[in-house]
Amino acid sequence: MISYSGLGNRMLSISSAFLYALLTNRVLLIDRGTDMIDLFCEPFTAEKSWFLPLDFPLNQINKFDDKSPESYGLMLKTNTINYTIDNASSLPPFIYLHLNHDYGENDKLFFCDQDQLLLQKVPWLVLRSDNYFVPSLFLMDSFEEELSRLFPEKDTVFHHLGRYLFHPTNKVWGLITRYYKAYLANAEERIGIQIRVFDTRPGPFQYILDQILACSTKENLVPQVSNQEPISTTTNKTSKAVLMTSLSAGYFEKIRDMYWENPTHSGETISVYQPSHEGYQQTEKQNHNMKALAEIYLLSLTDVLITSSWSTFGYVAQGLGGLKPWILYKPENEVAPDPPCRQAVSMEPCFHAPPFYDCKAKRGTDTGALVPHVVHCEDMSWGLKVV
Ligand code: GDP
Numbered sequence: 001m002i003s004y005s006g007l008g009n010r011m012l013s014i015s016s017a018f019l020y021a022l023l024t025n026r027v028l029l030i031d032r033g034t035d036m037i038d039l040f041c042e043p044f045t046a047e048k049s050w051f052l053p054l055d056f057p058l059n060q061i062n063k064f065d066d067k068s069p070e071s072y073g074l075m076l077k078t079n080t081i082n083y084t085i086d087n088a089s090s091l092p093p094f095i096y097l098h099l100n101h102d103y104g105e106n107d108k109l110f111f112c113d114q115d116q117l118l119l120q121k122v123p124w125l126v127l128r129s130d131n132y133f134v135p136s137l138f139l140m141d142s143f144e145e146e147l148s149r150l151f152p153e154k155d156t157v158f159h160h161l162g163r164y165l166f167h168p169t170n171k172v173w174g175l176i177t178r179y180y181k182a183y184l185a186n187a188e189e190r191i192g193i194q195i196r197v198f199d200t201r202p203g204p205f206q207y208i209l210d211q212i213l214a215c216s217t218k219e220n221l222v223p224q225v226s227n228q229e230p231i232s233t234t235t236n237k238t239s240k241a242v243l244m245t246s247l248s249a250g251y252f253e254k255i256r257d258m259y260w261e262n263p264t265h266s267g268e269t270i271s272v273y274q275p276s277h278e279g280y281q282q283t284e285k286q287n288h289n290m291k292a293l294a295e296i297y298l299l300s301l302t303d304v305l306i307t308s309s310w311s312t313f314g315y316v317a318q319g320l321g322g323l324k325p326w327i328l329y330k331p332e333n334e335v336a337p338d339p340p341c342r343q344a345v346s347m348e349p350c351f352h353a354p355p356f357y358d359c360k361a362k363r364g365t366d367t368g369a370l371v372p373h374v375v376h377c378e379d380m381s382w383g384l385k386v387v
Helices: 007-023 072-077 109-110 113-119 143-151 154-167 170-184 204-220 249-260 286-300 312-321
Strands: 094-099 124-131 189-194 237-243 269-275 304-308 326-330 341-343 373-376 385-387
Touching: 007 124, 007 143, 007 154, 007 312, 072 109, 072 312, 094 109, 109 113, 109 341, 113 385, 124 170, 124 304, 154 312, 154 385, 170 237, 170 269, 170 286, 170 312, 189 286, 189 312, 204 304, 204 326, 204 341, 237 249, 237 286, 249 269, 304 312
Parallel strands: 094 124, 189 237, 189 304, 237 269, 304 326
Antiparallel strands: 326 341, 373 385
């Protein structure tokens, strides 16, 4: 399995591939990339590794794409493979499955039962993805029974898979625990705010700050500030800690200053923290990803979580924490949307690139309207999530 893109995308696609391997009785081996060893411990018992051995004979797998002759979608398109083959010896020893966000119609046939019957006979599958494709597995007859046995509560899939697979290394655990003890442990309530801005211009943007404040005050997630003279109280009012994560420091500075310069209506003390502000995504830098993982994990330890639309970073935090976050709607035309946010219906991540195909009828269909437990996402109208 080759996962790629940012850390959140990679954690989600590895979890999906692991579930697919469980459902199809396969062993999962993952490409170690540049930093997997620094980020995660081996999840399985000692002496066994989930990494593809460095001397694995198929050493070109990183080069496979949808145009490679080994690609399943291309084989279907060119009729190199077809459903009438029932003799396993006529099938190739390995097939490449292109499940990237930009995959094509033929690649998407992976999610059809008929195709799974064929793939079942192929000894090795090389899968590449950056997506959480679990919701579409829930729409397939082949996996229905096993999935209902594995997950009696359907909306806990990533919660369980993520906590089973992803154990931070000691170095990352140090980042998590030192931060938690220093800034969060003593608060009576912890509020996480994950800010991911998909705007390439340098921020911070006022409309995003307005949206964060509108969401958190409207939904009573953080105390409102007052412009009255502060009343000094002798009682120890509840202290709340706000943990912010963002690539930029701007939003954090503004919110921290707001709680310093003004008292709250309730008299509560609010402390505001942000572990890092890395500026921009630096996926290949080791230390950067360690911090990203530590921050995802710290967000998962909060009591109330606000996340940004479309962000797999936020999905992993909510899933690990078992939290239904308040999702900030994606702003359009640089204005804070109204309403600014809504609470997620489940803690499950969203599949951003699902197929819209009815395999039996062989025509397009709304896959978000077939069963009650797979619906469209709150933050992406064409996405699918398990509820
Ligand atoms: P997505 O792009 O929001 O879906 O999340 P990904 O995790 O897949 O990719 C974003 C990448 O940008 C992360 O893996 C980090 O490398 C970086 N990044 C984004 N937001 C933050 C943040 O709040 N803190 C840190 N440390 N890194 C971030």
